[in-house]
Amino acid sequence: MKDMDIVSHLQPTSERGVSDFDLIDEIIKEDSEQSVALPRPCPPPTDLSELPRSQHPRMSVRQSSSQSSRPVLVSRGTAHLPPRSFPQPLLQMSDSNEMTSAPPSRAATSLASSSRRGQGLCQPTSRSSSGVSSQNQGDTDMLERILEKPRLVVVEEPKDRGMRFRYECEGRSAGSILGVSSTDTNKTQPAIEIQGPIDFIKRVTVTVSLVTKDLPHRPHPHCLVGKDCPNGSGICLVTFNPHSNRRHSFANLGIQCVRRKELDLSLQKRSSQNIDPFKTGHTKGIEDLDMNAVRLCFQCELEWEDGRKDSLSPVVSSTIYDKKATTTSQLKITCLNQYKGPCTGKTEIYMLCDKVQKDDIEIRFSRGSWKANGEFAQTDVHRQIAIVFKTPPYQDQNITGEVDVNVALRRISDQMESEPVTFTYLPHNPDPYEVKRKCRVKSEISFREKPCVTGGAWISSFLFFLSVKFFYSCLLFLVCGSSLN
DSSP: OOHHHHHHHHHHHTTTTTTTHHHHHHHHHHHHHHHOOOOOOOOOHHHHHHHHHOOOHHHHHHHHHHHHHOOOOOOTTTTTTOOOSSOOGGGGGOTTTTTSSSOHHHHHHHHHHHHHHHOOHHHHHHHHHHHHHHHHHHHHHHHHHHHHEEEEEEEEEEEESBOOOOEEGSSSSOOOOOTTTOOSOOOOOOOOESOOOOOOEEEEEEEEEOOOSSOEEEEEEEEEEESSSSSSOOOOEEEEEETTTEEEEESSOOOEEOOOOGHHHHHHHHHHHHHHTTTTTOSSOSTTOOTTTTEEEEEEEETTSSOOEEEEEEEEEEEEBBBOOTSSSOOEEEEESSSSSTOOOOEEEEESSOOOOTTTTEOOOOOEEEEEEEOOGGGEEEEETTTEEEEOSSSSSOOOSOOOEEEEEEETTTBOOOEEEEEEEEESSSSSTTTTTOOOOOOOOOOOOOHHHHHHHHHHHHHHHHHHHHHHHHHHHHHHHHEEE
């Protein structure tokens, strides 16, 4: 009887509920069903994942449910919401290594009970997740709208040299700024383009003004003149529809320079027109302004279909230099008086060129990696259009043939170079003018040649003497005979 009692005492009864193994199997089965129903469920709370197996809320709920089917009520707001992170599978709850530390709480028990009833742990988080995702989507759309905002791009830069700045008193057209790709047969003009989405843009207004070439780009006192420039404004104003043509070219746009005494008045006019693209404030003096170099500045204003107006960031072009300014003009070699010389150098050459500054010019000889400068002083520059210089020695003094090198004018201040001309170095000749050339004479005259030359001369002299004597004899005979008669 004792044995039977002991055996009956060890057997599980209905009062104690199901065993732990049955609970584990049921939990795994429910987790697998939930993972199928919810492909990406939210992760469990931290305190749930760290509970020991004996104190797990689901197990406690299972054991208590066999005794009492009444659910445990939890006050609103006390339940632990899952953290907002990238969802992980719920199967991690079954890992025995992660359920070993914290005691259960009423909130965790209520969450487990609601999960067992099929409501799921993700239902309260799904609303917040949808709100967060919608907010992220809105931020993404806003970022895309910012990134896809239309932008102004200079697609045809102005030609940097060849444009002359003219005064108003000259009484003639200020010319037209050409594009950098302009040729003698195909003339182009500076052009801009609106790039990006233009679906809801009604019109585009572009204001063009002149700014200084150096940073910060300040308003320049020189003026723009042309058909799109209001009289006396000094700026160019154009309006176009980007839907018909995204690109706009500026034709008949010239630069008119102002005199020194009119600089302040011109800058005050820019200030009254609110022309200050980079907000420099018109505060700096005019003493350091470069009057021979300017840049075009393009300010774009977008008008949308709903009436809104947006301004794009100002864009500047490349630098435009005055053609006739000796400090910035294009360098050009007209001709040389000779194009050949010995490789030893020191050949004096006369060069004709366009106007240069005598203290800001050098003559550069080059071939491959070899470079050398012509020798001249400032006093050798005649009226800015002629230079007398001596050639530098070539790097190889033992050349056996002619060597062609490039000769170019180079401005020291901005490293500007002219188109090169060809100069030829000749092999070294110690007697270039053939002054010391040795005549080819015979060092010795043979003995046989000397009598031949001397005897011939004596015979001719003797014959000449006989002929003269015979002539006088005949003459004497005639005279004597006539006297006897």
